[in-house]
Amino acid sequence: MPSTFGIVDLFAGPGGLGEGFASFAHNGDAPFRIGISVEKEASAHRTLTLRAFLREYRARRGILPEEYVRFHAGEIAEPNWSEIDREAWKLACEEARALELGTKAAATEIDAAVYRLREAHDDTVLIGGPPCQAYSLVGRARARGNVGYVPEEDERHYLFREYIRVLDRLRPAAFVMENVKGILSSTIESRLVFEMLMEDLSSLGTGRGHHYELRAIRVEGDRASLRPITRPADFIVKAEHFGVPQRRHRVIIVGIRSDIASRTDETSIPVGFHAELSRFFHREVSHL
Template identity: 40%
Template sequence: MSKKDVSYPIIDLFAGPGGLGEGFSELYNSDNARAFESVVSIERDDFAHQTLLLRHFFKSFPRHRVTEDYYAYLEGRIEKTDLIARNKDNWEHAKKTALKISLGEKTHNEVQNIIKEGLKSSKKWALIGGPPCQAYSLVGRSRMMGSPEFQEDERHFLYKEYLKIIIDHRPPVFVMENVKGLLSAKVNGEFVVDKIVQDLRNPIRAIEKNRNGLRYKLYSLSQAGEVIEEIEPKSFIVKAEEYGVPQARHRMFILGVRADIDVVPGTLEKSKAPSVEQVISSMPKIRSGISRRKDSLDEWKSALLTIDSDSWMPSNRKESHLIKTEIKNALNEIKSSALENQSNVYKAPRVLRSWYYDERLRVTTGHAARSHMVSDLHRYLYASSHATALDISPKLNDFPEELLPAHKNVKEGCEGKMFSDRFRVQIRSRVSTTITSHISKDGHYFIHYDPAQCRSLSVREAARLQTFPDNYHFEGPRTAQYHQVGNAVPPYLAVQIAAIVKDVLDQMPGD
């Protein structure tokens, strides 16, 4: 085995359903073995942990040699208890590496021992994960860094816990991910991100007020060169759509290299991202469901075919005939439709086939449409027709008056003051907007581009836009699945970050 064919351990904190770890585990050496092995992944949310645990089970098998029982479980031919009983050793391995723990003072010693045991004597490894830092902006409202609210806010403590783990284990490399909003958060008039950068450079000084000891050099993944003290923190922003991810997702990624390691990491290489249509058009067509009444195909058709779209479209708008044509085309398709509101038929994607596709997969999981109120079905039909005709999602002031929601902020929305894009269509010819955890609440920001389906995105479609492989199964109820997908790091971006981290570890002296 060559030096560059080593499998490096990773410790994944605040792992969620495993998006960042998935990318690292999908980087392969020349001998077709994984370049990274997740020896410890920690997540406290129950459903996200169940997903993480199942994925660690999947990854416990060699590449392309996953047990047939996994696919039988996805198809519903066997229960999870059967899956576990038939593969006890692999499940035990998953249980040892995917852990449900709430990081904090009470579990610090336990986690310290778990990480130490997982790493064994490894000198070359990486710490990855995104500790919640929202508490900084919350405390900004009180304008007191030393206030009880700041000191007691759990999310602030979790960030400090991340620093303590860095101090305890001295990772040669770490990757910290967080939301873009951190750039604008302030406490006492000072930008929080400056404090975070300072802490990450000098973690011991941040926790123990000791000026000596452990230090890190911080780098941007999108801009070459070491991040020096005066550099703009916005250089840490990575725009996922610039690196082949079909989604406009902008997040902070800070790459830290221990100061005693004389290696300058590379940066991400830009590539064209596929469009929404290219990524999800191979998914079987499904119709929306209807809420607040018995759902059926006939009821769905009835709710839509009674529309008088002529009343929606004022004749003095030059775009009206284009939108009206799309609405009528959709209604004609709906009239002859035999769509169900879910499908497990699996079809290969049109793009990134080697990334998404699994030839052993016989079903699609998570491809079921939400149910919507009839009034929202009408809005979705109009919005997606507008987007198809004009290649832009409508604002509230573009909607016919009779379709405006009965909401107290509608007037302000129509004037462009707030929530003007309450109903947002994912434009077929572009990358999607950011898939967020809000998708778990309603589908208004994530309307499918096809008017004849008249619905929001399914979990599987959202997962594709987040670049999860098609064999990645999300556990828990649908709301929890949406939440997991929305909070994750796109694995296709993560695998590119992993390649940069691997190169740093490869160049480190020693075994």
């Protein structure tokens, strides 16, 4: 029986990264199922919920709803999705949560979802990334122009620790953390944010279970692979290598739980991953 992986998607935005995992299939098997996706920004959360609804509707009926096709074509106003399929919409709302990460309320709901995912699937995967505004070069330049702005008081700089908290509680088979390239050079309290992140990641499992082996995505021709890192810049993935006509670079960190990494070829990536990463970049550009 094929393995299934429950997905926790944090800082999900409109859901591009999660969609890549959810749409991945190999030999008719779709192993990744999103259990919970979390986003606080209202418009992004609406898109996230609609994505979840469409996946559920198509899984039940094999097609997209006609109303969505007409809405997407601009022929009709956005319909009330719950009237089209009440149960699919209910499940979509349970999956896509409008929560502010770092709050007690969000932690409570996420921890409950973690418990359910462990019960329902063979293993889990954590994906997502902290807000990029705090790390992007443009965001940092704008912040410097704000009178009274104190970087140490910008909570967005520290939200990566909520990702670490969930990672420690979930202990997934693997995680994927994505962010802008500026996270490599962003500083807070006279320290590199990326350095603090690496320290937190490397401390997971110390003295009490499996740790995570970090890998970088490498592209050679039309094949992607996972390789050990030698320097932080190894984590940079370039959109132009995946067919996107734009120089859009992202830091993507892949962590594999040590009990799995020990019996896995470190250079292997599932067939189709290159195409899925291409779709992720194309979706990201389409939401600009």
